[in-house]
Amino acid sequence: MIEIKDLSYVYPNADEPVLKQISATFPRENVFAVLGQSGSGKTTLLNCIARFLHPTSGQIEIDGKDIASMDELEFRHTLGVVFQKLNLFPHLSVLRNLTLAPQKVFDTPLEDARKQAREMLDRLGIGDLADRYPAQISGGQAQRVAIARGLMLQPRYMLLDEPTSALDAQTTQDFANWLTELSNVTSFIIVTHDLPFAQMVATHGVYLTDGNIQATGEVTDILNQVQQPTS
Numbered sequence: 686m687i688e689i690k691d692l693s694y695v696y697p698n699a700d701e702p703v704l705k706q707i708s709a710t711f712p713r714e715n716v717f718a719v720l721g722q723s724g725s726g727k728t729t730l731l732n733c734i735a736r737f738l739h740p741t742s743g744q745i746e747i748d749g750k751d752i753a754s755m756d757e758l759e760f761r762h763t764l765g766v767v768f769q770k771l772n773l774f775p776h777l778s779v780l781r782n783l784t785l786a787p788q789k790v791f792d793t794p795l796e797d798a799r800k801q802a803r804e805m806l807d808r809l810g811i812g813d814l815a816d817r818y819p820a821q822i823s824g825g826q827a828q829r830v831a832i833a834r835g836l837m838l839q840p841r842y843m844l845l846d847e848p849t850s851a852l853d854a855q856t857t858q859d860f861a862n863w864l865t866e867l868s869n870v871t872s873f874i875i876v877t878h879d880l881p882f883a884q885m886v887a888t889h890g891v892y893l894t895d896g897n898i899q900a901t902g903e904v905t906d907i908l909n910q911v912q913q914p915t916s
């Protein structure tokens with residue numbers, strides 16, 4: 686599980702904290718939802734968990750270990766992340782985007798990495814895109830490639846920021862299906878303001894409002910509590 690303890694974050698040059706001493710436990714659910722309105726601090730929280738931002742105060746533990754004390758290799762085994770703005774390498778083919786990290790991080794031989802990458806792409810239904818470049822695929826396909834790339838490192842947890850933002854209704858449904866399937870191995874934490882999608886894939890979650898945890902528990906209860914306008 687991921688434990689967030691008295692976490693605050695203030696952006697440099699800002700007066701107000703964006704995360705205000707929040708404490709929360711994300712149990713090791715198959716899929717756990719981080720919900721909240723735009724600007725409430727979801728991506729900032731995710732960036733703190735992913736160690737891209739260093740908390741102003743407080744700490745984060747994953748399965749009992751402070752993430753600040755993990756070395757890079759251990760951390761990469763523990764947690765992966767796919768951002769709102771996808772960061773595929775534009776000058777590399779889809780296949781190469783997938784093989785690079787295991788080769789660099791885990792010293793996986795290229796042939797093995799290629800085999801794993803092809804299996805992963807097939808599993809996500811995009812095996813035919815292996816030789817294309819990021820500019821030659823759609824937004825939704827790029828999202829799947831980015832997730833496939835993250836899964837190549839077989840992290841125990843994977844954070845996904847707004848994973849449905851580039852998807853239409855049918856693709857969102859397909860995505861929900863394979864996310865559920867993949868979640869038997871990797872636990873996903875999805876940050877989303879797509880509430881119907883959150884209900885499709887997650888049973889538990891938290892709801893952020895203005896840098897505070899407003900509600901936590903079952904997604905259906907949370908949504909009743911916060912009385913979100915339908916979206």
Ligand SMILES: Nc1ncnc2c1ncn2[C@@H]1O[C@H](COP(=O)(O)OP(=O)(O)OP(=O)(O)O)[C@@H](O)[C@H]1O
Nearest residue numbers: 696699703721722723724725726727728729730878
């Ligand atoms: N680099 C930054 N410097 C200063 N303030 C920032 C920075 N990034 C985000 N903020 C501010 O922090 C607050 C929280 O932003 P954050 O991106 O975490 O929200 P969010 O919940 O992910 O929103 P969304 O649903 O729109 O993605 C916002 O008020 C935002 O303007």
Ligand SMILES: [Mg+2]
Nearest residue numbers: 727728729769
């Ligand atoms: Mg965000």
